[in-house]
Amino acid sequence: MRLLTFIFTQTGRNVLQSWGLQLMTLLTVTLSVLIFSFFYLIYVNMVQTGVRLGEELRLIVYLDSGLTADEQILFTKKVESFSKVDKVVFITPDEAFAQLRDQLGNDRDVLEDLDSSFLPYSVEIYPHKDLKNLSRIKDFSDYLENLPGTAKVQYGHGWVERFEYFTKLLRFIVIISGSLLILTTMFMVSNTLRLSLYARQKELKVLRYLGATNSYIKGPVLIEGFLLGFVGAGIGLLSLFSLFQWIKSHFAGPSLVNLFKLNFLPWSHCTAILLCSVLLCVLGSLLSIRKFLKI
Amino acid sequence: MQEHTEDRPTFTFQPSMEDHSEGDEKSIIVELVKVTKIYPPDVVALRNVSFTARKGEIVFLTGASGAGKTTLLKLLCRLERPTKGLIEIGGNDLNKLNSNATQKLRQRIGVAYQDFRLLPRQSVYQNIAMAMEVQFKNKKEIKQRVLELLEKLSLSEKIHKPAGKLSRGEQQRVAIARAAANVPPLILADEPTGNLDPQTTSQVMDLFHELNESGSAIIIATHDKSIYQGTHHQQFELQQGELQRVNS
Secondary structure, eight states: OHHHHHHHHHHHHHHHHTHHHHHHHHHHHHHHHHHHHHHHHHHHHHHHHHHHHHHTOOEEEEEOTTOOHHHHHHHHHHHHTSTTEEEEEEEOHHHHHHHHHHHHGGGGGGGTTOOGGGSOOEEEEEEOGGGOSHHHHHHHHHHHHTSTTEEEEESOHHHHHHHHHHHHHHHHHHHHHHHHHHHHHHHHHHHHHHHHHHHTHHHHHHHHHTTOOHHHHHHHHHHHHHHHHHHHHHHHHHHHHHHHHHHHHHTOSSSHHHHSOOOOOOHHHHHHHHHHHHHHHHHHHHHHHGGGGOO | OGGGGGGOOOOOSSTTOOOOTTSSSOOEEEEEEEEEEEETTTEEEEEEEEEEEETTOEEEEEESTTSSHHHHHHHHTTSSOOSEEEEEETTEEGGGOOHHHHHHHHHTEEEEOTTOOOOTTSBHHHHHHHHHHTTTOOHHHHHHHHHHHHHHTTOGGGTTSBGGGSOHHHHHHHHHHHHHTTOOSEEEEESTTTTOOHHHHHHHHHHHHHHHHTTOEEEEEOSOGGGTTTOOSEEEEEETTEEEEOOO
16 A cells, blocks of 8 residues: 555656656547547548448349340349349349339430330349458359359449548558557657656666665566556547547538548457557556666 | 654654564665676676674774775665665665665665765755754754764864865764764764864764664774774675675
């Protein structure tokens, strides 16, 4: 108990003695956490949007016009027998024409002089969740393309590819920014604490001469590191949350932001970021103290 | 001194270091056997120095400047390592102590350095209290002891003054008070009266005698003949690194 009292008293003294340096470090930790978690937040939302869009994904197979009704049924049954397919809907030209008219809304007049005969028979395929991965969808599409009776397969692959590419790019940015910020945080924390220890070098020497144990010297520095990591990450995450709320409230309505249902980082992710920040800062403080224990 | 009777000096930081003071012979606190210290490249500070100090003894080390007195004291508190020879404190070979054991040992040795080694921006109180804080003594005990020492050394009025703003004589007394704060089993004092007038010298020596009566072994390196002449305590003289006994 006395050890703890002394350690906390000493921590308080140290913080007061070098508050300018400590504030700078706190700011660095806060900014690092804010930058990293900002990119991470975008990434998480992109992934969630990707999953949601993937659930709505379907492939449309346009059938050759020369197929007989029996061949069309046979084709549908063949696709249905594929284990990775959830549902198959056969669409006649009339049904397709009706859908098109609905989609055109007020512009449906353009179809007035036409009938459904220009539209082909088609099959809508809802793939199983396992298949909702760009490369697997593509393989499946190639397979369908080669089936006898297939005229064309469509699943908006250009859009899906771009989305997948953007998500990959964002993942790369998160990993790179995360790694750089980890290094920056550790470097800053260990160097700031080292500077504050250099400022107290004489005191530390005297303490060692008087018999101060490693834990007596180390304890306050580790607690400083812990506080820097905890408070810095806490402020960073709170700032991100405020920014997130501001974006949500200012960009509410029929805008791009509404296409993506924005969610803040889950508690478990926030806790993990907080713990990582604390761990990094404690490691940084351990690195800084080593030299001073050799007196 | 009533409150310090439970704090009688003893080396107990390792199980093997029991105090044998209850025996017929007083236990050996310090033992040096053929200790040599050579500073690179070839400056011989001490040569084959051997001596023992027992519990409750006062030992005076005299000699000209540069004779090796300060080096000898630094070896005893392990600020320096010997080039050759054996140094035992409380039965512990200093060469074999690890970092933590060294720190525990230093807690049992009060050192008044020649250059004081005070923290100039901290108050007199904080400088003295620090020695007790590293041993996790409670605040009340620390306050009581510090006030008592300041009273004995006529420094009560300077209690809140930064140590750096004191005269050298006052700083010297603060350093002595810090060395005496824990009533350690071993006290090392390097020129403790070098900056003091006869009256304060007498106060310092009274404090040393008081500590000595409570069981502390005290080793004093000094030029000041007035504190050792005519006393019955052991005296050694260092001459160019070699130790010679002056009295028996």
